[in-house]
Amino acid sequence: MTTSDIALPKARAGLFAGHPMAAYVLTRVRQSVITLFLVSIVVFAGIRALPGDPALALAGEERSPAALAAIRAEYGLDDNIVIQYGRFIGHALTGDLGTSSRTGLPVSDAIGQALPVTLELAALSLLLAVVLGIGAGIVAAVRRGRPAEWIANGLALLGLSVPTFWLGMVLVLAFAIAVPVFAASGYVPFGTDPLDNLRRMVLPAIVLGSGLAAVVMRQTRAAMLDSLSADYVRTARAKGLTRREVIGGHALRNSLVTVVTVLGLQLGHLISGAVVTEQIFVLPGFGKLTIDAVFTRDYATLQGVVLCTSAAYILINLLVDVAYSVIDPRIRLGGAK
Amino acid sequence: MSRTLVPWRRYLLVRRTAVAVTAVALVLSTTAGCGSLQSSATEVGGERMTDDRPVRDGGTLTVALNADPDKLDPSLAQTLVGRTVFAGMCEKLYDVDGAGKVVPQLATALPKTSPDGRTVTFSVRKGLKFSDGTALDAAAVVTSLLRHRDLPGSARATELAPLKAAEATGAYTVKLTLKQAYVPLTAVLADRSGMVMSPAALKKYGKNFTNHPSCVGPFKFVERVGGDRIVLAKDPNYYDARDVHLDKVIYKPIPDGSVRLANLRSGDIQVGDQMAPVDVKSALTEPKLQLFNSPSLGYQGIGLNVGNVKGLGEKPGKLDTPLARDVRVREAFELSIDRDLINKVVFQGMYEPACGPVSPESAIAPGVAASACPKRDVAKAKRLLKAAGVKTPLKIELKTSTTPENSRLGQVVQAMAKEAGFAVSLRPTEYATMLEETDSGHYDAFTSGWSGRLDPDGNIASFLQTKGAMNAYGFSDDETDALIERGRTEADPAERAKIYGELTRRANDAHALVYLYRQKNYVVAGKDVAGIRVYGDGLVRVKDAGYTK
Numbered sequence: 001m002t003t004s005d006i007a008l009p010k011a012r013a014g015l016f017a018g019h020p021m022a023a024y025v026l027t028r029v030r031q032s033v034i035t036l037f038l039v040s041i042v043v044f045a046g047i048r049a050l051p052g053d054p055a056l057a058l059a060g061e062e063r064s065p066a067a068l069a070a071i072r073a074e075y076g077l078d079d080n081i082v083i084q085y086g087r088f089i090g091h092a093l094t095g096d097l098g099t100s101s102r103t104g105l106p107v108s109d110a111i112g113q114a115l116p117v118t119l120e121l122a123a124l125s126l127l128l129a130v131v132l133g134i135g136a137g138i139v140a141a142v143r144r145g146r147p148a149e150w151i152a153n154g155l156a157l158l159g160l161s162v163p164t165f166w167l168g169m170v171l172v173l174a175f176a177i178a179v180p181v182f183a184a185s186g187y188v189p190f191g192t193d194p195l196d197n198l199r200r201m202v203l204p205a206i207v208l209g210s211g212l213a214a215v216v217m218r219q220t221r222a223a224m225l226d227s228l229s230a231d232y233v234r235t236a237r238a239k240g241l242t243r244r245e246v247i248g249g250h251a252l253r254n255s256l257v258t259v260v261t262v263l264g265l266q267l268g269h270l271i272s273g274a275v276v277t278e279q280i281f282v283l284p285g286f287g288k289l290t291i292d293a294v295f296t297r298d299y300a301t302l303q304g305v306v307l308c309t310s311a312a313y314i315l316i317n318l319l320v321d322v323a324y325s326v327i328d329p330r331i332r333l334g335g336a337k
Numbered sequence: 338m339s340r341t342l343v344p345w346r347r348y349l350l351v352r353r354t355a356v357a358v359t360a361v362a363l364v365l366s367t368t369a370g371c372g373s374l375q376s377s378a379t380e381v382g383g384e385r386m387t388d389d390r391p392v393r394d395g396g397t398l399t400v401a402l403n404a405d406p407d408k409l410d411p412s413l414a415q416t417l418v419g420r421t422v423f424a425g426m427c428e429k430l431y432d433v434d435g436a437g438k439v440v441p442q443l444a445t446a447l448p449k450t451s452p453d454g455r456t457v458t459f460s461v462r463k464g465l466k467f468s469d470g471t472a473l474d475a476a477a478v479v480t481s482l483l484r485h486r487d488l489p490g491s492a493r494a495t496e497l498a499p500l501k502a503a504e505a506t507g508a509y510t511v512k513l514t515l516k517q518a519y520v521p522l523t524a525v526l527a528d529r530s531g532m533v534m535s536p537a538a539l540k541k542y543g544k545n546f547t548n549h550p551s552c553v554g555p556f557k558f559v560e561r562v563g564g565d566r567i568v569l570a571k572d573p574n575y576y577d578a579r580d581v582h583l584d585k586v587i588y589k590p591i592p593d594g595s596v597r598l599a600n601l602r603s604g605d606i607q608v609g610d611q612m613a614p615v616d617v618k619s620a621l622t623e624p625k626l627q628l629f630n631s632p633s634l635g636y637q638g639i640g641l642n643v644g645n646v647k648g649l650g651e652k653p654g655k656l657d658t659p660l661a662r663d664v665r666v667r668e669a670f671e672l673s674i675d676r677d678l679i680n681k682v683v684f685q686g687m688y689e690p691a692c693g694p695v696s697p698e699s700a701i702a703p704g705v706a707a708s709a710c711p712k713r714d715v716a717k718a719k720r721l722l723k724a725a726g727v728k729t730p731l732k733i734e735l736k737t738s739t740t741p742e743n744s745r746l747g748q749v750v751q752a753m754a755k756e757a758g759f760a761v762s763l764r765p766t767e768y769a770t771m772l773e774e775t776d777s778g779h780y781d782a783f784t785s786g787w788s789g790r791l792d793p794d795g796n797i798a799s800f801l802q803t804k805g806a807m808n809a810y811g812f813s814d815d816e817t818d819a820l821i822e823r824g825r826t827e828a829d830p831a832e833r834a835k836i837y838g839e840l841t842r843r844a845n846d847a848h849a850l851v852y853l854y855r856q857k858n859y860v861v862a863g864k865d866v867a868g869i870r871v872y873g874d875g876l877v878r879v880k881d882a883g884y885t886k
Contacts, residue, residue, distance in 0.1 A: 052769030056776060060415030061799065062492045063776065064806050065650045070489040103563050104408045104547035110563040169599065176603040184603035185596070186589075187565065282591050282600070284565030292405055292564055297769045 021322075028321065032314045039310040040092070040303075044085050047302050054297035058101055075101055075299075088303060097307075098300035102292070107304040110289060115308065117187050118285035121277065122270040124201055125209030126263065133213040134252075134259065137220025141228060142247060152217060159214030168207045168280035175203060185282035204281040208274060212266050219262045223255035230254075257324060264320030271312055381617060381687060381859075386435050386631045390867040392883025397585040398866065400608040400877060401597045405564050405590035410547040411532035412484055412491045417788045417875060420529065421610060422588050424876045425569050426468070427552035429531035430459070430478070431523060433791055437634075437700035437873050439527050443473070443553060447523065454518025454826060460510045466574040467535035468557035475505035481533045482513070493530045495799070495806055496521075499825075518826040520833065524701070524792035528874075555581040555880040564590065582868065582883030598861070601626055607866050610877050612859040613742060614687035620861045629860040629871040632698040634789025636691050636796070638852040639735065639750070641667055644811030645778035653803065653811035659727045660781060661811075666731070667848035669721040673757035674750060675713035680854055683745045691855040693841040694800070695793040698873055701830070702793045702837040707855075718757035729758035736766045736774065736783040743784050746853075775809045785809075785850060788875060793837045794824055801844055812849040 055071040056063060072078040076087060091098060097107035140152035176184035183200045190197040227233060228251050236246045275287030286305055293301035406419035411427055414420070432442040441447060448459040465473040482503045485493035499519040506512045515522070525531070538551035550558045555577070556569035567588040571581050589606060591597045594616040597609040602623060612620065620626045643661045644653035659666045676690035692711065695704030722729055733754075737747040744765055751761040766774065766783075775783050790796055798821050799805045803813040817840060824836040844850065858875040868881035 050769075051773060052767075053773045054769070056772045057769040058415075058490075060492060061807060062415075062490075062495055063649055064495065067490060067494065067806075074490055100563065102407050103405070103561070104410070104413075104545070105561065105563045113562050114564070169595065172599045172603070176605075177599065180603060184600045184605045185591070186605060279593060280596055282565075282589065282596065284562055288564045295768055296407075 028318050035314055043306045052297050057297045097304035100298050100301045102296045102298045107300050111304050111308055114285050114289045117283050118274050121204055121274055124205035125270055128205055128209035129212035129216050133216025134220050136217040140221040141224035156214040156217045159210040164276045171203045187283050204277050208277045220259050223258040224251055227251035227254045260323050264316055267316050384631055385629050387870050388867045391886050392582050392867050393886045394582050395584055396884045398583050399587045399606040401589050401591040401606045403611040408547040409550045411529040412488045415492050421876045422567055424878050425556045425586050426554040427532040428554050431527035431531055433527055433874055435872055439523050455515045457513040463509055465553050465576050467551050467553055468572045469535050469538055469551040471535055471537045473553055475509050475511045477536050478511050478533050479503045479505050480536045485530050496525045497530055521792035521794040556586055586879050601861055607863045609861040612861050614685040617859045625864050626861050627864050631858045631871050631873050633856045633858055634696050634873050635787045636852050637786035637854050638850050639782050640785035640810050640850050641782050642780055643849045648778055649776040649809055653813040663725040665721040665725040669718040671848050671851045672714045672718040673754045676710055676853055679749055683749055689855045691852045693852055694796045695837055702834040715757050722758050730760035732760045733781045734762050734764055736764050736780055739765045739767050810849040817843050
């Protein structure tokens, strides 16, 4: 995304006069609602385009035409797809995402239970990726051509190339079985027992965050190398600023725009990419919920999960756009003039 | 076939076998590594269904299941893992023991049947209470039975279809009137159809009973977090609560076998259900783990489309494919397969070859023993194909499920059948799509399996009867249909055994379903756990379980 894409609109007279930022956010929210509505149609139609009859999947050993008809009637599967969509969106607007055809549990409850798990996993992985990735990226750029850069590059390559499943199993064998510092599986809410929560979440966060840390490291390194050779850094050095001020206050800050863009894009991937990690560590998050729903053609759960994931993507993009203007004052001023 | 082979024919036979084994080895080495081939011999020992060491009171047992159970409503539930959870909280009128025999559970004795077989009476135990504190009586039994039969979408409707009426003839006595004699009823009442639900809970929650199940059982439902856990706690209302040792049982779905094993090793779970042979092999090397195993009542095989023209539920018709047209082609396909080799290379030699729908372990009508299964005969298979006049290689698409084991099974069958003149292409297909495509008749062959039922009728009728609810093969044979009906009405055990023997013979002669192997129920548990029971129905019973003293 370029800066021109996010140029702030001129503040309109009235409520947002003199508040271009608020007007910008409102515009983006409006766009997001329309996007979400279109996404809901695509999701609804796409799920129904999958091969496999949900009534058959539900019926199991009782697959007589009468039994199938009863199941279709109960879940409204025999209605016209437009009517089904109208019913879905009507209920969704009131917060009712339906009932899982497989387990009989309310979908909103299932999402309410799974969402905190995946969000915590994504947040911890992001934290790990930011701390390790940006740190290693700075070191690799500042120490270019030295062993520190080679080590950082090597670790990044490892993070990118090691398969998630393998890394997960190795970490479990090493740190949950051989040296039982962490738990092999399960989830305990942070509010219930913070220590036990971290004992169960550290390994999954490492597995999920390692790939992102490698990406962030490479992006940071490349952006920092650009910044360090730029005129304003030379000027800052000439002004007599300390090395820390030059790197932290000028080079890094300008490099962060690129890094934040990558993080924004990758955060969405963290949520959807948590599937494998959640399977390895038996975390009851979105990934597990999605997989189970796909294989059993649990339309209601699948619609709810995909819709929530889409909403998360849209929200993250919105936050990233807002973050640009906070990090880079030129963006904030650009559209307001 | 002549048993005596001249040297050059013996050489050819050995050479062919060597080629097949080599082909299988090559296939496996490219897909699953060489490990599986190196461990063909089983080291699990004989059957081990229980561990009766004394246990102490208290503690929580976490049982890992290989899938997330479906609805916790005995009328609607479909899955084997769901049955394991029910075993902890919903007792039945009858149960099965270690020998595979039906024994009373909530009922006081085995039912009494009238001479014409149409009236069945039994009594239920007095003083029983559901987990919600209400009393179990004959009226509650009648309510549950009629709900199992009549609830729209009930998964029990077919097996209870012969039930015409149910009435409470006393506070604790029940009379069932049947449309016709129905001998499998007792075995049916030893499964989910025999589970009695609290009428008060049914009235209060209706279809939402699934989220508030209340039965008579050693443990009662506490909570369910979808995809994560089902928690049961010791029920003080249970009639035998003094002999229940655990405070809680938690069931966790962990689909991946290696993850289940890693969690057993770390101690995060104490029992791993339905462990695959490759994981059992690893578990055997762990000093802190122990293995339970019991023979399965089910079977696994390959279903062939012999007449499914218009889809399941429609009358089978004539299908214009070589497999459907000529039984000799199907026989050739079966003869090209070596059941022992499949067991050795795909399942580490830890399952049993099978060639019939009924387990040889069945207490009611034992099926064909593994040793009596026909051997691979490529020469005969080729002769049959030639006699049938089909052009080889004959193309067949085999749909397999997406599990690693099923993929490997497909690859082995592909390699073996190739020698006889079949060009088998594999199409891994996930569960829901497979159901739709096979039920609608859009297939040549597919991997087909069944977890098994106590009464042989449960392993045969739905699959081989012309109107069978799961006859996706389009198989139709008047004599088979008649035998199935006779098997249901014949009360004499010896006569029933003969009927199911004849049914097995007819099924094998038709080659519509090529029975290949029978799984074993492998359950791995921590050494400090005792009292769990793993019988032939594949359920993990935890009523007597606990941690050793």
